[in-house]
Amino acid sequence: MTLPAHGEPLAPATELTARVTEGRFKRVLGVPSLVLFGLVYMVPLTAFTTYGIVTQLTGGRVPTTYVITLVAMVFTARSYARMSIAYPYSGSAYVYTQQSFGGALGFLAGWALLLDYLFLPMINYLIVGLYMNQTFPAIPNAVWIISSVAIVTVLNVIGIVSVARANFVVIAVQAVFIVAFVALTIASATGQHVNPMLPFTGDGTVAGIGPLFQGAAILCLSFLGFDSVSTLSEEAKDSRRTVPRAIMIVTIGAGVLFIVLTYLAQWAYPSNKFSSADTASIEVVASLGQQWLSALFIAGFVAGSIGSALTSQASVARILFAMGRDGVLPRAVFGRLSTRFGTPVIPILIVSVVSLYALFADLLTVSNMISFGALIAFSCVNLSVIKHYFVDRGERGGRHALNNLVLPGIGFGLTVWLWTNLTGMTFAVGLSWLAVGFVVLLVITRFFRRPTPTLDLKE
Numbered sequence: 001m002t003l004p005a006h007g008e009p010l011a012p013a014t015e016l017t018a019r020v021t022e023g024r025f026k027r028v029l030g031v032p033s034l035v036l037f038g039l040v041y042m043v044p045l046t047a048f049t050t051y052g053i054v055t056q057l058t059g060g061r062v063p064t065t066y067v068i069t070l071v072a073m074v075f076t077a078r079s080y081a082r083m084s085i086a087y088p089y090s091g092s093a094y095v096y097t098q099q100s101f102g103g104a105l106g107f108l109a110g111w112a113l114l115l116d117y118l119f120l121p122m123i124n125y126l127i128v129g130l131y132m133n134q135t136f137p138a139i140p141n142a143v144w145i146i147s148s149v150a151i152v153t154v155l156n157v158i159g160i161v162s163v164a165r166a167n168f169v170v171i172a173v174q175a176v177f178i179v180a181f182v183a184l185t186i187a188s189a190t191g192q193h194v195n196p197m198l199p200f201t202g203d204g205t206v207a208g209i210g211p212l213f214q215g216a217a218i219l220c221l222s223f224l225g226f227d228s229v230s231t232l233s234e235e236a237k238d239s240r241r242t243v244p245r246a247i248m249i250v251t252i253g254a255g256v257l258f259i260v261l262t263y264l265a266q267w268a269y270p271s272n273k274f275s276s277a278d279t280a281s282i283e284v285v286a287s288l289g290q291q292w293l294s295a296l297f298i299a300g301f302v303a304g305s306i307g308s309a310l311t312s313q314a315s316v317a318r319i320l321f322a323m324g325r326d327g328v329l330p331r332a333v334f335g336r337l338s339t340r341f342g343t344p345v346i347p348i349l350i351v352s353v354v355s356l357y358a359l360f361a362d363l364l365t366v367s368n369m370i371s372f373g374a375l376i377a378f379s380c381v382n383l384s385v386i387k388h389y390f391v392d393r394g395e396r397g398g399r400h401a402l403n404n405l406v407l408p409g410i411g412f413g414l415t416v417w418l419w420t421n422l423t424g425m426t427f428a429v430g431l432s433w434l435a436v437g438f439v440v441l442l443v444i445t446r447f448f449r450r451p452t453p454t455l456d457l458k459e
Contacts, residue, residue, distance in 0.1 A: 029236045038250035041311035042225030043304040044174045047258040052280025054215040055272045059206025062262040063199045065215040070255035073223045075411030076378045077251035079385045081244035084230045088239040090318040092230045093377035100384040103452025109380040111437030116373030117316035123366045124309035125358040145358050152309045153352045170307030177300035184288050185264040199266035217421040221370040226251040228315040278363045313351050320347035327453035372430035375419040382412035
């Protein structure tokens with residue numbers, strides 16, 4: 001791979017994209033569409049996805065756990081924003097690490113990112129199956145899961161514009177529920193002796209800060225969405241300006257929303273006793289005594305999960321396309337865009353097939369695996385900022401030291417800290433996945449006798 005000489009500015013994003021010979025995306029997305037994409041990917045109601053699990057783990061201190069996670073994510077989001085300016089390409093952490101540290105490490109970062117992105121559509125289909133089966137017990141989970149996979153696949157094949165349009169509907173349904181939930185929770189607490197600090201101090205069943213960091217490691221999956229925005233760099237207008245802005249808006253806005261929702265949830269249902277931790281949020285909403293609100297919650301949550309599956313499948317398909325275009329994965333399979341739809345159809349179909357594992361998976365395992373892949377990718381992107389700006393470009397004086405070394409260094413330290421709080425089983429599966437990736441890398445490079453294929457920015 002050939003990089004620009006030191007101090008030589010990169011060409012405009014549109015020019016760089018035009019140089020890519022294996023297909024071209026359409027630049028149609030502005031900041032509002034990018035923010036909407038990120039929020040739908042994250043799902044505003046995703047705070048309820050692992051609410052029961054983290055409530056029991058932390059003794060009712062979910063809002064505190066979200067504060068910790070948000071602090072860690074802001075540093076990392078900033079690193080993604082800076083690298084999206086340096087390399088405005090589909091591929092996210094894969095491209096950033098590849099350009100900063102070389103093809104081999106870039107490949108392994110992309111491989112770890114695949115673990116995260118492949119499991120994210122899966123967890124959304126799993127949630128749809130769990131919640132719809134809870135509502136309609138006569139219809140098996142499998143029917144809901146397979147139907148959702150089919151709908152999402154068709155919309156993604158048609159193109160990113162159809163995804164963006166569907167996002168408006170998904171966000172609208174969830175927004176209506178959030179307004180109603182906030183209003184009813186506050187109304188129910190009025191006149192009662194509710195301890196306003198209880199959601200932060202907990203119910204006393206679990207002590208210490210260790211569980212908070214274990215919970216924060218799980219809650220990282222709630223923030224997967226700011227990084228997905230970077231995968232749309234080749235479909236964004238003026239991507240060097242719009243993508244970084246959208247990344248920061250999505251991260252901070254969603255984080256504040258998660259803290260507020262879980263704080264109010266503890267008010268509404270100040271207990272960690274649930275009939276099922278996986279669907280605890282149903283009991284939380286039902287405790288407000290409004291049947292229509294429960295129905296609205298199910299509708300909003302399922303719509304949000306389908307929307308997140310829609311956007312996460314779009315993102316992982318573009319990462320697979322980027323790796324195929326580079327020749328890291330078979331180009332004939334992964335590196336081509338449909339001439340009719342302008343989308344990576346084969347990667348989309350492959351992700352759909354993998355997502356059918358939701359028929360057999362459990363929520364906690366999938367949540368941990370997503371966090372494992374995400375935290376590795378986050379660590380790589382923080383280090384990429386240091387390597388690209390501080391080391392390679394030599395931007396070290398004055399405020400540059402803060403921007404290019406201190407802040408990404410803090411982001412790296414925080415993500416590593418969260419990473420070490422994952423379970424032993426997660427490490428076993430995650431490291432096995434990385435080992436498989438390393439074997440694939442050996443095959444591609446013929447035991448490093450050949451260079452790892454990379455994206456040539458001067459093609």
